[in-house]
Amino acid sequence: MYGPNGYETMPGGLTVTDLVVTYSGDNPVEAVRGVSLTVGHGETVALLGPSGCGKSSLLGAVVGTVEPASGTVAWNDEELTRVPIHKRRFGMVFQDGQLFPHLDVAGNIAFGPRMAGVSVEARAARVEELLRVVGLEGLGARDVSELSGGQRQRVALARSLAAKPRLLALDEPLSALDSELRTRLAKDVKAILRSQGVSALLVTHDPAEAETMAHRVLRMEDGRLV
Amino acid sequence: MxxxxxxxxxxxxxxxxxxxxxxxxxxxxxxxxxSVLVRGLFEDWDMAAGWAVLTSSRTLEAIWTTLYLALLGTLGSLAVGLPAAWALGRFEWRGRRTVRALLTTPFVLPTLVVAAAFSALFSSSGLLGSWGLDQTPASIVLALTFFNVSVVVRLVGNAWETMPSSLAAAARTLGASRARAYWNVTLPALAPTIASAAAVVFLFCSTSFALVLVLGGSRVRTVETEIYLQVNQFLDLRAASVLALVQVAIVALALWISARVGGARGFTQAVQGRRGPRRFERLAVVGALVPAVVLLVLPLSALIERSLRVGDGYGLDHxxxxxxxxxxxxxxxxxxxxxxxxxxxxxxxxxxxxxxxxxxxxxxxxxxxxxxxxxxxxxxxxxxxxxxxxxxxxxxxxxxxxxxxxxxxxxxxxxxxxxxxxxxxxxxxxxxxxxxxxxxxxxxxxxxxxxxxxxxxxxxxxxxxxxxxxxxxxxxxxxxxxxxxxxxxxxxxxxxxxxxxxxxxxxxxxxxxxxxxxxxxxxxxxxxxxxxxxxxxxxxxxxx
Missing domain, CATH: 1.10.3720.10 (MetI-like)
Incomplete structure (x- = not known):
């Protein structure tokens, strides 16, 4: 197994073991049925599968937005299954960005550092740095409602990276965009992830996107890896 | 072409x-x-008389009463309505729709019925007659709150319900604790809706003629009831016209505020499945709904009780x-x-x-x-x-x-x-x-x-x-x-x-x-x- 720079990946990273996610209700659904996987340091792994195969539920359980019925999520040797979302240091890029409507672009990107108690000056520097990384220099004061679809996803990516996550979860980050833009942005996102050396778990239904962005592609069907 | x-x-x-x-x-x-407004301004080209009405202590008191009652009514509606909107909009639980429908009923009740209900509650022989709130500003503020909690629940509850839960989740993945995600993301995202609900409530409160007329009696007078009194008791049409001008200005002020705070920000994304309240959240939901439900049920049951009370017993005589x-x-x-x-x-x-x-x-x-x-x-x-x-x-x-x-x-x-x-x-x-x-x-x-x-x-x-x-x-x-x-x-x-x-x-x-x-x-x-x-x-x- 080789990492982004050709070096052998360090042991550890994300380890998911026998994860099960069920949704209770009148018709209980078992969305994830015992999945185990690993993501090494600096590695990007894609989960590829049709909609409804359980890949987003799996991602939610890793990040902490979904509570698993059983199984464990661990980083290196640290068990995280019962750790609240905000203490896992796992970032998430949502399908439709989920930018905060009451904050401008810079305010969105600075949110993570602000939560971490970073000083105002250091925050501003971090915002400038990430705007440069995602290619949106000078747009810090822009209202998020004035952004194009591609710009929104770039801001969402910058916002997640600004919080210095150890793992970045990307939930169909490009599927809301048109196909030409998607191909171009997929390459950009790949380059950004590599340059930041962050581990990433990408959920997508687009095989081309998975091949472009990931070191390794896992296929998922009906709640299981195949 | x-x-x-x-x-x-x-x-x-x-x-x-x-x-x-x-x-x-x-x-x-x-x-x-x-013609009312023109008459108020310059009847017989004599503006001094109109000015005298405007600056009389009676008029100034009515203006002051209108403004502070509307302000207190708005604050009361937010204080009771926002927790209820949270409990109804944030979680999914059995009976939620029923409670929501119940809490939005006052909005469809005629103001006069609300006035009658609160007078049944607070008049000397009423259920809470011993509180001595009959003909006080406090009873009017409570009635205004009763009426307008439904506005807050409707507007803010809807926004809360349609707000994508992933917005708060996004904040959590960026390191915000539950409380900080709430203060830094959820509330600011709802702020425009809360502000416009407050502006609408202020408008309703400043035009609540029937409530003040019935509950204020002879002691509490707003601009609107003062217009009515001037016409019906003092036959002073000049004074009524001047007051009408004042009332138009107050309503214009309320509308200006409501335009300034801007429209509610709509969330158009598909609503993701909301979860039921967990553990202590259930207590919080109950606690958040109790004031609104009590405020709703008490006056209405007092109204029904009093409509059935005959002498010392009950009957359908009335x-x-x-x-x-x-x-x-x-x-x-x-x-x-x-x-x-x-x-x-x-x-x-x-x-x-x-x-x-x-x-x-x-x-x-x-x-x-x-x-x-x-x-x-x-x-x-x-x-x-x-x-x-x-x-x-x-x-x-x-x-x-x-x-x-x-x-x-x-x-x-x-x-x-x-x-x-x-x-x-x-x-x-x-x-x-x-x-x-x-x-x-x-x-x-x-x-x-x-x-x-x-x-x-x-x-x-x-x-x-x-x-x-x-x-x-x-x-x-x-x-x-x-x-x-x-x-x-x-x-x-x-x-x-x-x-x-x-x-x-x-x-x-x-x-x-x-x-x-x-x-x-x-x-x-x-x-x-x-x-x-x-x-x-x-x-x-x-x-x-």
């Missing part, structure tokens, strides 16, 4: 139809209200009294007759609203400059309190004023009610009309339907539920209307609302008991019509 002459012809046709609603609004709204003429000339007719009057006038008002409303809707559905002019004019009565509308009609359209020679002027009542209901009807219709997909019309036309047949087979069929809903709504508004009706209804031909107001203002257990029984009847009538309207609206998909 249309030739210039075709364009001109179309414009002429538009104006030919527009003449009907324009002359209706001009004659029964613009002229009366404008309900039976609805069918006989009250003793000692309190009313010239029975309450049953007044109810019949109300139903007839409300029906006439609804017919007027239907004709004018459909004409206006058809004329402004396609956006144009002349269209938005007409739309603005139709909405104008919303920006002038009903009391000012009623006063205007009383002063200009009765050839002789104030009970001396009221000639056959009963038709002023349905017209006044139509003026009040028309903007609400048009506001309910326009989104439904504008959301009709033009491709449906194009499809029908391509299948060989002529323009008139398109209108009949497509537009009319699709809009039928929306029309039915908005007309039922107009009927309910007209039935419960009091502000304008109080000025134009003839004493010998009372409506149900003016009859109740008169009964409430008279001493004697029979009168008050009859007033409570009549209020229950009015509430049931109006609520039934409103529920039917809501049901039709749900089918049509339009909204207010």
């Amino acid at each position: 249309s030739t210039p002459s075709a364009t001109v012809r179309r414009q002429l046709a538009w104006w030919a139809v527009a003449v009907v609603p324009l002359s209706f609004l001009g004659l029964f709204f613009l002229w009366p209200v404008a 309900y039976a009294a609805i069918f006989s003429v009250p003793a000692r000339n309190v009313l010239p007719v029975s309450v049953a007759q007044a109810t019949l009057n109300s139903v007839v006038t409300a029906a006439i008002a609804t017919v007027i609203v239907a004709v004018m409303g459909l004409l206006v809707t058809a004329l402004v559905a396609r956006r144009s400059r002349r269209g938005s002019l007409l739309e603005g004019l139709t909405m104008l009565p919303l920006g002038v309190s009903a009391v000012v509308v009623g006063l205007g009609m009383l002063l200009t359209l009765n050839t002789s004023v104030l009970g001396v020679d009221l000639r056959a002027s009963w038709w002023l009542v349905p017209i006044a009610q139509a003026i009040v209901a028309l903007p609400l009807m048009v506001r309910a219709m326009l989104p439904a009309v504008r959301s009709l997909d033009p491709r449906l019309r194009a499809a029908a036309a391509s299948l060989g339907a002529s323009p008139w047949r398109v209108r009949w087979h497509v537009d009319a069929v699709l809009l039928r539920p929306a029309v039915a809903a908005s007309l039922a709504f107009s009927f309910a508004i007209a039935m419960g209307e009091f502000g304008a009706t109080a000025f134009v209804a003839r004493p010998d031909r009372p409506t149900l609302t003016t009859a109740i107001a008169r009964l409430l203002s008279r001493p004697g257990a029979e009168n008050v008991g009859l007033a409570y029984a009549s209020s229950v009847m009015l509430a049931v009538l109006v609520a039934a019509v409103m529920l039917a309207s809501e049901r039709w609206r749900a089918r049509s998909g339009g909204g207010l």
Whole structure:
């Protein structure tokens, strides 16, 4: 197994073991049925599968937005299954960005550092740095409602990276965009992830996107890896 | 391509139809209200007298009372309504819809019924009579809160319900604890909605004529009740006109604030499944709902209890009294007759609203400059309190004023009610009309339907539920209307609302008991019509 720079990946990273996610209700659904996987340091792994195969539920359980019925999520040797979302240091890029409507672009990107108690000056520097990384220099004061679809996803990516996550979860980050833009942005996102050396778990239904962005592609069907 | 002459012809046709609603609004709204205001400003070119009214301590006190009651009512509504909106919008739990429907009912109750309910609660022999709140500002603030909690629950609860839960989740993945995600993301995202709800509540509170008239008695006077007193007790029309000017300024202030805080920010993303409350959250949900539910249930049960209380026991005597003429000339007719009057006038008002409303809707559905002019004019009565509308009609359209020679002027009542209901009807219709997909019309036309047949087979069929809903709504508004009706209804031909107001203002257990029984009847009538309207609206998909 080789990492982004050709070096052998360090042991550890994300380890998911026998994860099960069920949704209770009148018709209980078992969305994830015992999945185990690993993501090494600096590695990007894609989960590829049709909609409804359980890949987003799996991602939610890793990040902490979904509570698993059983199984464990661990980083290196640290068990995280019962750790609240905000203490896992796992970032998430949502399908439709989920930018905060009451904050401008810079305010969105600075949110993570602000939560971490970073000083105002250091925050501003971090915002400038990430705007440069995602290619949106000078747009810090822009209202998020004035952004194009591609710009929104770039801001969402910058916002997640600004919080210095150890793992970045990307939930169909490009599927809301048109196909030409998607191909171009997929390459950009790949380059950004590599340059930041962050581990990433990408959920997508687009095989081309998975091949472009990931070191390794896992296929998922009906709640299981195949 | 249309030739210039075709364009001109179309414009002429538009104006030919527009003449009907324009002359209706001009004659029964613009002229009366404008003449009241002009009269207040410079009757006999003597502005000093008007200035004297304005600066009298009595007027200043009424202005001050109006403002602080509206402010306290707004704060109270937010304090009780926001926790309830949270409990109803944030979580999914069994019975949520029922509680939500319950909490939004006060909105459809006529203000006079709310006033009667709180007077039943706080009057000396009432359930909480020992609290000594009768005829105090506190009782009015509580009643304002009762009425407007439903506005907060409706607006803020909806926004909360449709806010994507992943917005808070995004904050959590960026390192925000649950509490910080709430303070830094959820509340700021809701802030525009909360602000615009507060502005609407402030507007409602500053025009709550019936509540103050009934609950304030002789002690608490706002600008609107002062207008009524000046006309009915002191026969001082100059003072009333000056006060009407003040009231228009207050409402303009409220509207300006509401425009400044901007519209509610809509969340259009698909709503993701909300979860049920967990552990201590259940306690919080219960705790958040208790004040709103208690505030809702107490006065209404007090009203029903008092309507059934006869001497030391209980009975239906007060309900039976609805069918006989009250003793000692309190009313010239029975309450049953007044109810019949109300139903007839409300029906006439609804017919007027239907004709004018459909004409206006058809004329402004396609956006144009002349269209938005007409739309603005139709909405104008919303920006002038009903009391000012009623006063205007009383002063200009009765050839002789104030009970001396009221000639056959009963038709002023349905017209006044139509003026009040028309903007609400048009506001309910326009989104439904504008959301009709033009491709449906194009499809029908391509299948060989002529323009008139398109209108009949497509537009009319699709809009039928929306029309039915908005007309039922107009009927309910007209039935419960009091502000304008109080000025134009003839004493010998009372409506149900003016009859109740008169009964409430008279001493004697029979009168008050009859007033409570009549209020229950009015509430049931109006609520039934409103529920039917809501049901039709749900089918049509339009909204207010």
